[in-house]
Amino acid sequence: MFPKEIDWWKEEIVINEKQEKDVNIYYSLLKNSFENAWKVLKPDHYMVVTFHSSFIEVYNTVIRAAHSAGFDLEKIIYQPPAVRSAKQSLHPYTSAVGDYYIQFRKGSDENREKKRKLRILKDEDVFERIVLLNVRRIIAERKGRAY
DSSP: OOOSSOOGGGGOOOOBTTTTBOHHHHHHHHHHHHHHHHHHSOTTOEEEEEEOOSOHHHHHHHHHHHHHTTEEEEEEEEEOOSSOOHHHHHOTTTSOOSEEEEEEEEOOHHHHHHHHHHOTTOSHHHHHHHHHHHHHHHHHHTTTOOO
16 A cells, blocks of 8 residues: 655755755755765765755855765866756856766765864855855856856
């Protein structure tokens, strides 16, 4: 017999008012997921996260959660879409275009513990600056074009 209600969405890592999941819950779920990835990944190996969002707070949250789990940010790669939508063509500066691939590296357990004790990049402003620097670099590489 099939269940009356399918509740797979309860474990979905998302920001969604209808599911009563705000950015704090999003961060907590991401961090838990990244901590699980840390446990199974070998030292000096990589985790790549891909996502799409128009909001800097989401980028910051992803990077902050991975860092809190012990990962080092290696690079951010921009992937333009194969075809732009009409909205993206009409509003090139206000409509998010493409996806971002973020590469994280798992260091040693010793370095992870040192980072946890120091909490060097705890401040939200630091993460915002990191993301903005990478976004500016991507825009410069693309010479200001949408893609």
